[in-house]
Amino acid sequence: MKISVICPAFNGAPHLDQLMDFFVNALPADKELLYVDGMSKDGSREMVQEWSKKHPNIHLIDNPKKYVPFGLNKAIRQAKGEYIARLDAHTEYPNDYFEKCLRILQKSGADNVGGYIVSKGKTTVGKAIAVAMSSQFGVGNSEFRTELTDRFVDTVPFGFWKRDAFDKFGLFDEELMRNQDDEFNYRTNKLGGKIFLSSEIKSEYYVRDSYKAMFIQYFQYGVYKPLVFKKLGNEGVRIRHIVPIGFSLYLITSVAACWFWWWSLPFLLYLLLNIIFSFKSTESLLVKLFTIPAYTLLHLAYGLGFGVGMWRWRKRKILQ
Numbered sequence: 406m407k408i409s410v411i412c413p414a415f416n417g418a419p420h421l422d423q424l425m426d427f428f429v430n431a432l433p434a435d436k437e438l439l440y441v442d443g444m445s446k447d448g449s450r451e452m453v454q455e456w457s458k459k460h461p462n463i464h465l466i467d468n469p470k471k472y473v474p475f476g477l478n479k480a481i482r483q484a485k486g487e488y489i490a491r492l493d494a495h496t497e498y499p500n501d502y503f504e505k506c507l508r509i510l511q512k513s514g515a516d517n518v519g520g521y522i523v524s525k526g527k528t529t530v531g532k533a534i535a536v537a538m539s540s541q542f543g544v545g546n547s548e549f550r551t552e553l554t555d556r557f558v559d560t561v562p563f564g565f566w567k568r569d570a571f572d573k574f575g576l577f578d579e580e581l582m583r584n585q586d587d588e589f590n591y592r593t594n595k596l597g598g599k600i601f602l603s604s605e606i607k608s609e610y611y612v613r614d615s616y617k618a619m620f621i622q623y624f625q626y627g628v629y630k631p632l633v634f635k636k637l638g639n640e641g642v643r644i645r646h647i648v649p650i651g652f653s654l655y656l657i658t659s660v661a662a663c664w665f666w667w668w669s670l671p672f673l674l675y676l677l678l679n680i681i682f683s684f685k686s687t688e689s690l691l692v693k694l695f696t697i698p699a700y701t702l703l704h705l706a707y708g709l710g711f712g713v714g715m716w717r718w719r720k721r722k723i724l725q
Contacts (some may be wrong), residue, residue, distance in 0.1 A: 407433055407435035407436055407486060407488065408433065408435070408436040408437075408486045408487070408488045408489070408490055408507070409436070409439060409480075409484035409485060409486030409488070409489050409490070409568075410428060410436055410437065410439065410486075410489075410491075410492055410503075411439045411441060411477060411481065411484065411489060411490070411491050411492070412424065412438065412439070412440050412441065412491070412492040412493070412494055413443070413468065413473045413476035413477055413482040413491075414441070414442060414443070414445070414449070414482075414494040415442070415444075415445055416431060416445045416446065416447040416449060417445065417447075417494040418445070418447040418449040420493070420494045420495055421449050421453065421610075422452070422519055423450050423497065424492070424494055424656075425438075425456045425463070427454075427461075427497070427498055427502075428463070428492075429460055429700065430500055431500045431501070431502060431503055432500065432501065432503065432504050433503065433504065433507075436486065436503065437462045437463075437464065437484075437485060437486060437664060438463045438464065438652060439464050439480040439483060439484060440463065440464065440465055440674075441466045441468045441476035441479065441480045441673050442465060442466070442468060442469045443469075443470075443471035443472070443476065444467065444468070444469055444471065446472075446578045447707065450465060453465045460682070464478060464483075466480055466483065466640065468546070472582050473577075473582070474577040474578060474579045474580075474581060474582070474585040475517070475579055477576075477577045477585070478577055478669075480574060481571055481601040483686075484568070485700070486568065487563075487567070487568055488507060488565065488566065488567055489565070489566050489567075489568055489570075489571070490506060490563075490564070490565045490566075491563045491564045491586075492563060493562075493563055494641075495609065495610060495611045496522075496563075496609060496610045496611070497608065497609040497611075498580060498608050498609075500610075502606070502608070505603070505605050505606050506518055506519075506565035507528075507565070508565075509601065509603045509605065509606065510567065510601075511563055511568075513574065514599065514603040514604075515598075515599040515600060516566065516567070516573070516574070516593055516600065517561060517564050517565065517590060517593060517598070517600045517601070518561065518564075518565050518600075518601045518602075518603060518606065519549060519561025519562050519563055519564055519565065519600075519601075519602060519603070519606060520549065520561070520562075520602065520603050520604070520605075520607050520608065520711050521549055521550075521552075521553055521557065521604060521606070521607050521608025522549055522550055522562055522608055522610045523600075523607060523608070523609045523610065524538045524539045524550065524610050525610065525611050525612065525614050526611070526612050526614060527592065527611065527614055528614045529613075529691055529692055529695055530614055530615060530616060530695055530699070531611075531612055531613070531614035532688055532692045532695075533688075533693075533695035533696040533699040534563045534612045534613060534614075534619050534699045534703075535612045536683070536693075537696055537699040537700045537703050538550060538612055538703070539551060539702075540682055540685075541685075542682040543682075543699075543700055543703055543704075544703075545643070545644070545645025545648070546643070546645055547645065548602055549562050549602055551562055552568075553604040553669070554602055554604055555601075555602070555603055555604050555605075556601070556602060557599050557600060557602075558589065558600055558601070558602045559587075559591060559592035559594060559600065559643075560586065560587050561587070561588060561600055561601075561602050562580050562608075562610075563586075564586060564589075564590075564723075573596070573598065574589070574592055574593045574596055574704060575589075575592070576600060577589055578636070580632070581629050581632065581633065582625070582629060583625045583626050583628070584626060584629045584630055584632075584633050587630075587633055588636065588637065591637050592637060592679075595637055595638075601690045606609065616698065616702050617705065619699070619702065619706070620702050620705075620706040621706075622706075623680060623703055623706035623707045623710065624706040624707070624709060624713075625648075625710060625711065626707060626708040626710060627649070627706065627708065627710020627711035627712075627714060628710040628711070628714040628717065629711070629714060630646060630714060631711060631713055631714040631715045631717075631718050632714060632717075632718040634646075635718050646711070647706045647711075648717075649685065649705075649707040649708030649711060649713045650709075650712050651708070652675070652708050653702050653704070653705055653708030653709050653711075653712060654708075654712070656672075659672060661701075679697055679700050679701065680697060682686050682700065683696035683700065687704055700710065
């Protein structure tokens with residue numbers, strides 16, 4: 406078996422047929438799909454079983470613990486492939502995705518390779534969120550979201566590994582309901598491994614289509630990020646991780662502007678930058694207007710989550 410493809414999902418029915426079509430048609434042919442389901446209730450389990458009747462290399466794996474790291478580790482233990490690829494059910498991939506990953510992994514000598522994410526939305530709000538998630542103003546210098554590049558980096562999305570990477574660096578941390586991929590990549594770097602980001606590898610990720618769903622997503626990212634850093638002795642800390650909590654604390658104290666007019670100046674500067682970056686996009690005027698609150702909610706969600714995470718994990722010991 407050449408490649409084991411792992412896809413953790415929950416209630417993934419809306420995206421499942423597209424995912425299965427991609428897997429069946431993508432090269433190389435010598436591969437298996439381990440669809441790790443968190444006990445879905447939307448009929449997706451039955452859909453996977455129907456696909457597996459036609460294609461015996463498609464397998465349904467139960468993940469009763471529901472969360473992603475448990476499913477990833479369970480699938481990795483059962484994988485038969487020499488290489489392991491992780492897919493996301495909300496993402497679309499070109500048919501040569503695995504071939505490019507395989508070639509670049511071998512050429513670069515990296516332990517993990519990944520590529521650029523093109524964020525997309527289906528609704529007006531979704532398109533606005535996609536703009537925010539693709540901009541340096543929105544997500545800082547997160548390379549795989551904001552620029553096409555070829556270099557060794559801290560982390561990449563999804564991942565494509567040679568099987569023995571998990572023997573060298575361990576499995577995914579099951580305490581991390583979010584950010585488990587970042588922690589694994591930071592751990593890989595800390596232990597002497599290499600992560601390579603390639604401009605040739607691209608995928609299209611469909612973002613949440615509501616402000617509420619995006620807020621929850623980024624709040625959770627923020628909550629678990631301090632735990633990632635705590636576990637690894639602050640490996641991977643960048644300024645983009647710290648700025649949002651400062652912004653959130655500033656907004657909490659913004660009532661001070663009622664007495665000190667100059668306290669409002671940072672917010673006015675932020676608002677100006679927000680409008681400039683929102684209107685730099687090539688989307689429609691309506692989407693541009695919806696991007697303004699998308700930026701603010703993204704920053705606020707991550708910042709508040711990061712603050713909660715710092716408090717929650719403050720007594721956690723560093724794992725060297």
